[in-house]
Amino acid sequence: MSQSLVVVTGGSGFIASHIIVQLLQAGYAVRTTVRNIEKKRPLIEQMMHQAGVTDLSNLSLVAADLTNPDHWDDAINSADYVIHPASPTPTLNFKDEREMIEPAINGVLYVLRAAAKHHVKRVVLTSAYGAIFAGHRDQTTPFTEKDWSDLTQPGVHPYQKSKTMSERAAWDFIKHDDSGLQLATVNPVAVMGPVLADDYSHSNIQIKDYLTGKTPPVPKVDSGYVDVRDVASLHLLAMTRPEANGQRFLATTGETLSMLEVANILCEAFPAFAHKLPKHEIPTAALKLAAKxxxxxxxxxxxxxxxxxxxxxxxxxxxxWHPRSAREAIIATAQSMIDLGIVSVD
Structure with missing residues (x-):
């Protein structure tokens, strides 16, 4: 029996790199897409080695850009499965929210069309908690996969809109597709865990900013947290398990922490950084005023x-699926940054 080939989009990304690690460890052949092979190959190889993967014979790279529909035929040809964590890089300083929304929707559809054309068995889309919680100001029970962000409500950020609309576009595509393509989605909350290089996700910047003293007071923001290694394992389960077809999966430990509680975990685990860590919260009214x-x-x-x-x-x-605790995920993020020299006590 030939080795199953999995295409993973955006291979240098934080979640994608951990998915690739676990796929290679499980014996899959992996083809990953990047925009620039020459630039990204050394980074991806560095991340694989950092994670303990030394045999890269089953890993190949192909150039593909989510803004170009013509790249995806070659990228996905002959694949058994596609895992799609990549998303066009959001610009937070946009003039029109369509700059964030339209590339996200189009990128998902380019991948799904190519997957359907090449008879891929299943696509696992990395969606987001942002497609679940936004616009629910009166929520009193824990969010689940049954919830969708309500984009008719005022104040929903275009990033959350992009995640919601791109995932809805994926489910709508599958509803009308007759190729037999299957779909599952993974919707992570804030993703922590070990970074594999000094190229990491916006979720981890929170920890770096704490450890370098860049955030004296923190906003009153509660969030779920989850370890990237558990997010990766959930993608593999969503890819292989028959009962995952047609399902959304919320990747969360089920715990909720404030940003100050995250800082307190770091203070306890890394006392040498205590003088840099935030000790106070900024009033929400002041934050909203500053955001204007x-x-x-x-x-x-x-x-x-x-x-x-x-x-x-x-x-x-x-x-x-059984994830690590939020505390373990947060500590692992900080420890990896210390080990890689991204942050240091001075």
């Missing part, structure tokens, strides 16, 4: 003070 003048604050201001409880019951019961 600073576009970079608009997304965090849009979720300040909102309900953020989540449930992982579906992934746990249907797929047997």
């Amino acid at each position: 003048a600073d576009p970079m604050l608009k997304m965090v201001a849009s979720v300040a003070g909102t309900y953020a409880e989540t449930s992982n019951e579906k992934a746990v019961t249907l797929l047997g």
